[in-house]
Amino acid sequence: MRIIVDETRCEGYGFCAEAAPHLLELDDEGELTVLSEQVAPDEAANAEAAVRVCPVAALRLQS
Amino acid sequence: MSVTGDTVKDTVKDIVVVGGSIAAVTAADALRRHGHEGSITVVSDERYTPYVRPPLSKGMLKGVETEESVFMAPPRSDVDFRVKTRAVGLDRERRRVLLEDGEELPYDGLVVASGARARRLGPPEAGELVVRDLDDALRLRAAFAEAGSLVVVGGGFLGMEIASTARGLGLEVTVVDQDPPLVRQFGSLLAEHMTRAALDEGVRIVRSPGGVRLVGQAPVTGVRTAEGELLEADVVVSAVGDLPNVEWLAGSGLGGPEGLLVDDRCRAAPGVVAAGDVVARVSDRTGRPRRSPHWGSAIDQARAAALALLRGDEAPPYRPAPYYWTEQWGLDIKICGRILPGAIPEVLSGSLDERGALVRWTHDGVPVAAATVNHRMPVVKLRKLATAS
Ligand SMILES: Cc1cc2nc3c(=O)[nH]c(=O)nc-3n(C[C@H](O)[C@H](O)[C@H](O)COP(=O)(O)OP(=O)(O)OC[C@H]3O[C@@H](n4cnc5c(N)ncnc54)[C@H](O)[C@@H]3O)c2cc1C
Ligand code: SF4
Numbered sequence: 001m002r003i004i005v006d007e008t009r010c011e012g013y014g015f016c017a018e019a020a021p022h023l024l025e026l027d028d029e030g031e032l033t034v035l036s037e038q039v040a041p042d043e044a045a046n047a048e049a050a051v052r053v054c055p056v057a058a059l060r061l062q063s
Numbered sequence: 064m065s066v067t068g069d070t071v072k073d074t075v076k077d078i079v080v081v082g083g084s085i086a087a088v089t090a091a092d093a094l095r096r097h098g099h100e101g102s103i104t105v106v107s108d109e110r111y112t113p114y115v116r117p118p119l120s121k122g123m124l125k126g127v128e129t130e131e132s133v134f135m136a137p138p139r140s141d142v143d144f145r146v147k148t149r150a151v152g153l154d155r156e157r158r159r160v161l162l163e164d165g166e167e168l169p170y171d172g173l174v175v176a177s178g179a180r181a182r183r184l185g186p187p188e189a190g191e192l193v194v195r196d197l198d199d200a201l202r203l204r205a206a207f208a209e210a211g212s213l214v215v216v217g218g219g220f221l222g223m224e225i226a227s228t229a230r231g232l233g234l235e236v237t238v239v240d241q242d243p244p245l246v247r248q249f250g251s252l253l254a255e256h257m258t259r260a261a262l263d264e265g266v267r268i269v270r271s272p273g274g275v276r277l278v279g280q281a282p283v284t285g286v287r288t289a290e291g292e293l294l295e296a297d298v299v300v301s302a303v304g305d306l307p308n309v310e311w312l313a314g315s316g317l318g319g320p321e322g323l324l325v326d327d328r329c330r331a332a333p334g335v336v337a338a339g340d341v342v343a344r345v346s347d348r349t350g351r352p353r354r355s356p357h358w359g360s361a362i363d364q365a366r367a368a369a370l371a372l373l374r375g376d377e378a379p380p381y382r383p384a385p386y387y388w389t390e391q392w393g394l395d396i397k398i399c400g401r402i403l404p405g406a407i408p409e410v411l412s413g414s415l416d417e418r419g420a421l422v423r424w425t426h427d428g429v430p431v432a433a434a435t436v437n438h439r440m441p442v443v444k445l446r447k448l449a450t451a452s
Contacts, residue, residue, distance in 0.1 A: 009132075011395075013388070014442040015362055019092075030439035049092040051136040053085070055117045055358045061136065 001039040002062045003047050005032055009058035016059055020050035075172040075334075075373060076101035079160050081150045081311070082176030083107020084116070086339025086361040088135065090174045091142045093369035103142045104168055106160070108149035111197055112138060117358060119200035120224040121390050125231060126204060130197065150177070153315040158334060172334055172372040175312070175323055176365065179305035179340035179356055184216065190281030192300045194225060203300060207232055210297035216275055216286055218244030218268070220389045222302030223257065227391035230264050237294055239269040239286060249389075250402035250424060253434065256415050260392035269294065305356060307341045321352040327380040329368035336372045338364035344383070348403070359386040384446060394418070399442070400432030400449035411448075413438060423448055 003023055010032050017024040017032070022043060027033050039047045039061070051059045078094060078101060080087045091103050107113070114133040122128035138144035152161035153173075160168040181193035194200055203225075207213070213229045215222045218240035230236045238244060238261070245254035258268065273289025277299070285295035309318030316332075317323055322343030323331050331337050339361035343352035360383065367381035388397040402408075406424035413420035415436060424432040433448035 011388075012439060012441075013359075013397075015359065026441040026443070028441065030441045045092075045096060045139075048136060048139060049089075049096065052088050052092065052113075053362050055085075055115050056122075057115050057118075057132055057135060 001041075001044055001047065002037050003034060003039050003050070004037070004060050004062055005034060006058045006060070007032075009056050010054075011056055011058070013055055015053040015055065016050040019053050020046040023047055024050060075099070077170050078103045078172040078174065078372065079168050079170040080105040080174040080176055081160060082174075082178055082339065082341075083109045083111075083146065084113055084176070084178055084339070084361075085135075085358060086176035086178065086341075086365045087174070088113050088138065089362050089365035090176060090338055090369045091139065091144075093366045094373065095139070095141065097370060097373050099369075099373055101171070105138070105142055105144045106148040106150055106162065106168070107144070107146050108163075109196065110147055112144070112146060114197055116195075119197065120194050120221055121228060124194070124200055124204055124207075124225065125228045130201060133197065150311050153312050153317070155315050155317075155332065155335070170334070173336070174365075174368055174372065175317075175331065175335065175337035175341060176339050176361075177308040177311065177341050179307050179354075181301070182304045182306050184275070184301050184303060185277045185280075185283070188280065189277055189283060191277060191283055192298065194221065194300065194302065195305070203298070206298045207234065210234055212296040212298070213237070214239065214286055214294050214296040214299045215302060216240070216299070217302035217304070218242070219302060219304065220245065220248055220391075222300075223261065224389060224391050225300055225302055226261065226266055227264075230261075230266055234298075235296075236265075237267040237269060237296065239271055239275055239288065239294060241270070241272050241274055243270065244268060248402075249396075249398070249434075250406060250408060250432075252408040252415075252422070253396065253402075253436070256436075257392060257394060257396075260394060264392055305340065307343070307354065309341060322354050324352055325368075328371035328376075328378050329364050329381055330371050334372075336368035338368040355383060355385060357385065357387040359384075386442065386446070393437075395437050396434060397440075397442075397445065398432060398434040399446045400424070400430070402432045402434075406431050421448075 012030045113135045149163040181195040212235040271288035275286040278285040283299040307322035312318035340356040346353045370378035406426040419437040
C-alpha cells in the first residue's frame with residue numbers, strides 16, 4: 001500500500017501527521033513531507049485514519 | 064484484549080455511534096486503534112458516505128473542486144456503517160438507540176456525534192438556502208451559475224466565505240449582519256482587515272442592528288432590515304449560525320439548546336460519550352457551556368471520547384487546543400487558540416497590508432492565540448506561539 005499526497009490540494013493543516021506520525025510530518029516550512037510512501041501492514045490502519053481526517057481530502061491510498 | 068499495554072474495559076462490547084461525519088468516523092478509527100474488538104455500528108441519516116464539509120463553502124462551491132473530491136476514504140471494513148439511517152430516540156435504561164424504522168440497536172457504549180445543522184430565519188416552507196451539507200452546496204452552486212446577485216445574511220466566517228466565493232464568480236454581493244462582520248471569531252484587527260478586503264473587491268456590507276426578515280417564499284427574493292431597507296437579489300442565503308442536533312435525545316435526560324454537555328473526558332453519562340459540533344463544555348473562563356464547532360475540535364474530542372469509553376477515568380483528560388481557519392478574499396488565515404474579547408494583537412512578522420503576517424494575541428500579558436495570514440507555518444509552531452511567551 002502507498003500513501004499519496006495531492007500537493008495542489010494540501011493546505012498544511014497537519015491533522016494527518018497527528019494520525020500517522022511515522023508516515024507523515026509537517027516540515028519547518030509547514031509543507032507536508034511523506035516520511036515513508038510505502039505503508040507497512042502494521043501502519044495501514046493509521047494511514048487510513050490519516051486519509052480520513054484531512055479536511056480537504058488531499059490524501060489517498062493506493063494498493 | 065490488549066494492544067501496546069492498553070487495558071480495554073471488557074464490559075464494552077457493542078458500540079453504537081450516531082453521526083455520519085468527521086467526529087463519528089474519527090471515533091470509530093480511534094476505538095479500533097485502542098484495541099476495541101467488539102462491534103462498532105455507525106448510523107448516519109445522510110444519503111452519502113462521509114465527506115468533508117470545509118470545501119462546501121470554498122473550492123467546491125466555486126466549482127474548482129468536484130463533488131467527488133470531497134468524499135472521505137470509504138469507511139473501514141470492520142465497522143458496520145449505515146447511511147440513510149436516522150436515530151430517533153435513546154433509551155438509556157435499556158441501553159438502546161431507537162432507529163426511525165423501528166429497529167433498536169443495543170449498546171454497551173454510545174458515541175453521540177450527531178453534529179449540528181444550519182439555523183434558519185424562516186419556517187421550513189420558506190425555502191431558505193443554507194450551506195451545511197453536500198446537497199445544500201450543490202443547490203447553491205447551481206443557483207450561482209444562473210444568478211447575477213446574492214444577498215448573504217450573516218457575516219460570520221461561513222457567510223463571508225460564501226460571499227467571497229460568489230464574488231469570485233462575478234456575482235454582485237451584499238452581506239447583511241447585526242454586527243460588524245467576523246469580530247467575534249477573529250478579533251477586531253483581523254476582522255477589519257478581512258472586511259476591508261471584501262469592500263475592496265466591491266462587496267456591499269450592510270449593518271442592521273435590529274436584524275432582518277426574509278422577503279418572498281420558495282424562493283426567498285430578498286430581506287428587509289429592521290431599519291426598513293429592502294435588499295433584493297437573485298439568490299439569498301442564510302449563514303446565521305448552527306444548532307446542535309440533540310432532538311433525538313429528547314426524553315433521555317441528555318442534551319439541551321446549548322448542546323450535549325460533557326465532562327473533561329467527553330463523557331455525557333455512564334456509557335455515553337460525545338464529540339464534535341453537538342458537544343458543549345463548560346468554559347473554564349466563563350463557567351458557561353460553550354460549543355467549539357470546528358473540524359479540529361471534532362477530531363480531538365472524538366479521540367478523547369473513544370478513549371474515555373474504553374478506559375474511563377484512566378483516559379487522559381481532553382485539553383482543548385482550538386485550531387481553525389478560513390479562506391476568503393485571497394486571504395488564507397489559520398488560527399490557534401482563542402482570540403478573547405479585549406486581547407491585544409501584535410504583528411510578530413510581516414505586515415497585514417503586505418498580505419502576509421504572523422499575529423499573536425495576549426490577554427492579561429499571557430499569550431492566548433496566534434494566527435498566520437498567507438504565511439505557511441507548521442501547526443505545532445503556531446500552537447506554541449499561542450500558548451507560550
Ligand atoms: C460549509 C462549512 C464550512 C466549514 N469550514 C470550516 C473550516 O474552514 N474550518 C473548520 O475548522 N471548520 C469548518 N466547518 C465546521 C466543520 O465542518 C464542523 O466542525 C465538523 O463538520 C463537525 O463534525 P461533526 O462530525 O461533529 O458534525 P457534522 O459534520 O455536523 O456531522 C453530523 C452528522 O450526523 C448526522 N446526524 C445528525 N443527527 C442524526 C441522527 N439523529 N441520526 C443519524 N445521523 C444523524 C448528520 O447528518 C451528519 O452527517 C465548516 C462547516 C461547514 C458547514
Ligand atoms: S491533513 Fe490534509 S491538508 Fe493537512 S497536512 Fe495532511 S494532507 Fe495536507
